[in-house]
Amino acid sequence: MPINSAVFDRPLVFLDLETTGATATHDRITEIGLIEVENGEYAGEWSTLINPQARIPPFIESLTGISNEMVAGAPTFEDVATGLKARLDGKLLIAHNARFDYGFLKNEFARLDMRYSSDLLCTVKLSRKLYPGHTKHNLDTLMERHAVNCEARHRALGDARVLWDLLQIWRADAGDDALNAAVAAQLKKPSLPAHLQDFLIEDVPAAPGVYLFYGENDLPIYIGKSVNLRSRVQAHFSGDHRLSKDMNITQQIRRVEWKQTAGELGALLEEARLVKDMLPTLNRQLRRNNDLHAWQWDAEVGGAPVLAHAADIDFSAGGAVYGVFRSKRAAVDALRGLAQVHELCPIAIGLEKGKGPCFAYQLQRCRGVCVGAEPPAQHELRLIEALAELKLQSWPFAGRIGIRESNGRDSVLHVLDHWCYLGTVSNDEELAELDQRPAFDLDTYKILKRFLTDRRSRLEIVPLAA
Numbered sequence: 001m002p003i004n005s006a007v008f009d010r011p012l013v014f015l016d017l018e019t020t021g022a023t024a025t026h027d028r029i030t031e032i033g034l035i036e037v038e039n040g041e042y043a044g045e046w047s048t049l050i051n052p053q054a055r056i057p058p059f060i061e062s063l064t065g066i067s068n069e070m071v072a073g074a075p076t077f078e079d080v081a082t083g084l085k086a087r088l089d090g091k092l093l094i095a096h097n098a099r100f101d102y103g104f105l106k107n108e109f110a111r112l113d114m115r116y117s118s119d120l121l122c123t124v125k126l127s128r129k130l131y132p133g134h135t136k137h138n139l140d141t142l143m144e145r146h147a148v149n150c151e152a153r154h155r156a157l158g159d160a161r162v163l164w165d166l167l168q169i170w171r172a173d174a175g176d177d178a179l180n181a182a183v184a185a186q187l188k189k190p191s192l193p194a195h196l197q198d199f200l201i202e203d204v205p206a207a208p209g210v211y212l213f214y215g216e217n218d219l220p221i222y223i224g225k226s227v228n229l230r231s232r233v234q235a236h237f238s239g240d241h242r243l244s245k246d247m248n249i250t251q252q253i254r255r256v257e258w259k260q261t262a263g264e265l266g267a268l269l270e271e272a273r274l275v276k277d278m279l280p281t282l283n284r285q286l287r288r289n290n291d292l293h294a295w296q297w298d299a300e301v302g303g304a305p306v307l308a309h310a311a312d313i314d315f316s317a318g319g320a321v322y323g324v325f326r327s328k329r330a331a332v333d334a335l336r337g338l339a340q341v342h343e344l345c346p347i348a349i350g351l352e353k354g355k356g357p358c359f360a361y362q363l364q365r366c367r368g369v370c371v372g373a374e375p376p377a378q379h380e381l382r383l384i385e386a387l388a389e390l391k392l393q394s395w396p397f398a399g400r401i402g403i404r405e406s407n408g409r410d411s412v413l414h415v416l417d418h419w420c421y422l423g424t425v426s427n428d429e430e431l432a433e434l435d436q437r438p439a440f441d442l443d444t445y446k447i448l449k450r451f452l453t454d455r456r457s458r459l460e461i462v463p464l465a466a
Contacts, residue, residue, distance in 0.1 A: 008037075008040050008092075008183075009039070009040070010091070010092055011036070011037065011038050011043075011090065011091040011092070012036070012037040012091060012092050012094055013034050013035070013036055013037075013087065013088055013091045013092070013093050013094065014034060014035040014037070014094045014095070014160045014161075014163040014164045014167075015032070015033070015034045015035075015088075015094065015095050015101055015160055016033050016034075016095060016096070016101065016156045016157070016158075016159035016160040016163070017029050017031065017032055017033075017100075017101045017104055017105070017156055018030045018031040018060075018064045018066055018154070018155065018156050019052075019060075019104055020052050020054055020055070020056050020057065020060060021057065021060065021408075022100075022408075023407075023408040023409060024100070024103035024104045024106075024107045025107055025408075025409045026408050026409045027052075027054075027104075028050075028052035028053065028054050028077070028108070029050045029052060029077055029104055029105075029108055030049065030050055030052050030056060030060075030064070030066050030071055031047065031048070031049050031050060031064070031066055031155065031156040032046075032047060032048055032050060032080070032084065032156055033045070033046075033047035033155065033156030033157030033158070033159065033160045034046055034047070034087065034156075034157075034160055035157075035160050035161060035163070035164045036087065036091075037164070042164070045157060045160070045161070046087065047156055047157035047160075048074065048075065048080060049066065049070060049071050049074035049075075050071065050074055050075065050076065050077055050080070051071045051072065051073075051074045051075065051076045052071060052077075053076060055068060056068050056071070063154055064154045064155065065154070065155070066155075077108045077111075077112075078112055081108070081109065081112055081114060085109065085114065085116060088105075088116070088118060089116075089118075091118070092118070092119050092120075092121055092187075093118040093119065093120050093121070094121045094123060094163060094167070095120075095121075095122065095123065095163070096122070096123045096124055096139050096159070096163060097122065097124055098120050098121065098122035098123070098124075098125075099120075099122070099206055102118070102120055103206065106202075117200065117202045119187055121183060121186060121187065122186065123142075123163055123166060123167070124137050124138075125186055126170070126182055126183065126186065127142060127166075127170075129182040129185065129186070130170055130173075130174050130178065130179070130182055139159065139162065140153075142162075142166060143162060146166060146169050148162055148165045148166060148169070150162050192237055193237065193250045193251070193253055195253060195254045196237075196253060196254075196255075196256065199256055201230060201233065201234050201237075202230070204229050204230040204233050204234075204256075204258055205229055205230060205258070205260055206228050206229065206230045206231065207227075207228070207229060207260050207407070208225075208226070208227045208228075208229070208260070208261050208262070208263050208264055208266065208267045208407070209225070209226070209229045209258055209259050209260040209261045209266075209267050209270075210223060210224065210225045210229075210258065210259050210261070210267055210270045210271045210274060211223070211224055211225075211226070211229055211232065211233050211256065211257065211258040211259075212256070212257040212258065212259075212274070212278075212280075213236075213249055213252075213253045213255075213256060213280075214253070214254055214255040214256075214257070215252040215253060215254055215281075216252070216254060218254075218255065219281070220278045220279075220280040220281075221248075221249065221252050221253065221280050221281050221282050222245070222249055222280050222281075222282040222283060223271060223274050223275050223278065223280050223283055224271065225267040225268060225270070225271035226267065227263075227264050227267065229258050229260070233256065233258070236249055236250075237250065245282055248282055249282065252282075261405075261412075262405040262406055262407045262410045262411065262412045263405040263406070263407055265403065265405055265414060265447070265451055266405055266412065266414065266424060268447045269414060269421050269424070269444065269447060270424075272421075272441065272443045272444055272447065273421070276441070285443075291309075291326065291327050291328065292309070292310035292311075292324055292325065292326060292440070292442055293307055293308065293309055293310060293324070293325050293327065293328050293330075293331040294307075294308060294310060294313055294321050294322065294323055294324045294325065294331065294392070295307055295308075295321070295322040295323055295331060295335060295387070295390065296308050296313065296320055296321055296322070297320065297322060297383075297387060298320050299380070299384055302380060304348065304349050304350030305322065305335065305349060305350060305383075305387070306350075307328065307331055307332070310324060310440050310442075311440075313440070314418075321391075321392045322387045322390035322391050322392065323390035323392070324392065324440075324442045324445065326442070332351070334390065335349065335351065336351055338386040338387070338389065338390075339351065339360070339386070340360075340365060341386070342382050342383075342385065342386040343360075343365055343366055343367050343382070344366065344379065344382060344383060344386060345358050345360065345361070345366045345367075345368075345369045345370045345379060346358050346359070346360055346366070347370050348369050348370060348376075348379060348383075349383060355370075356370065356371065357370055357371050358370045367379070392445075393449055393453070395418045395419055396452065397461075397463070398463070399417070399463075399464070400415065400416065400417045400422075400463075400464040400465070401415075401416055401417075401461055401462060401463055401464055402414060402415050402416070402425075402431075402461075402462040402464055403416065403451070403459050403460070403461060403462070404459070404460035404461075404462055410426070411426070412424050412425065412426050413425050413426070413431070413462060415431065415434055415464065416448060417436075417438040418438055418440075419440060419444065419445045419448055419449075420438030420439055420440055420441070420444065421441070421444045421448070422434050422435060422436070422438060423435070431464075
């Protein structure tokens, strides 16, 4: 059945790859299969095994049926690259979990210093758009749901044929208008600012990292992070500019840089560091702040909490440190708010000077420790309860540690000392050269606390010598 939808007037390629694994930068292609469509009609097909020049793991061999012996005499990707690129150039590439196949193609071509990019249509996303009432959209489920047969499942050409069959079924089910709208929504490209017309969004990796936007005179205007750099950078140029920040970026941007990291933690730490070092004009959070303050109070000593500058605090003793605030005023306001909620005496906790009844007692907001109407021990118990809301977590390790983060290609160590980030290293030489003077940063503390408390089971902690 030919497809008459206007969206498909362009030539199409339905493609599937088999590979040695799931990481495009590390694993290799073992088989390529594609269906070519011209003017909405089947125009031919092509497939070949590929010698990946690497071993196929037993699990992959069992899944696909492609063995090391089968590919031993097959052409390498370099052998077929020129002919394959001629089949792909200028055509809409359609695949299931399309970023997977596209990533492998781009990496294989890049190894040969060949540039390849294409518009991309993902049949997983298309199925979700057309059939929102269904929760599963993997290929086996779609084949069962739409009664599509496959003579060679988990082989490249067999799966590519399935995609061609599915698209014809969806056109008949949904109609041209719905299919056109779903495809057009997915193919919608970001509207790049005038000064970025030579910038290719496809050059940005779909991987964790940080991105940097520069303006006039090469000054940084914005730094961000994401687990998928390409999609996040693209979102800034979506065209609807729902955020005034994105509008400002579009008007000011002249250049884009990015730095890939091993994972999410590395991206978060690097963003916090770069924002404080470079002070981009449009970053309102994570900016450098040299006026951090915290409350210190020891229940065994008693008395009023003491406000101290962060530079003078030992954050390894988290049990005696309460809250970290970006200014002295913010710290005082926080304690004053706790006093009101817990009916604490402002004089007893150091917020007011003098003797006798405090102003809060006169308003019946203090239980009277200042005039002997409440025992000091009872007031102190409420102070303990109130400060518990601000208590910083003690450093849960004996000293310096490293957190190992890997992505299948890179493995790095984030070096930490008492909630302070010293840097990220990939070998012992880099570790020895790190600055050993920890400096507390509130944003880093929040990042590390979340990862160490919520995700400790998924992190590899490496104790390090002092």
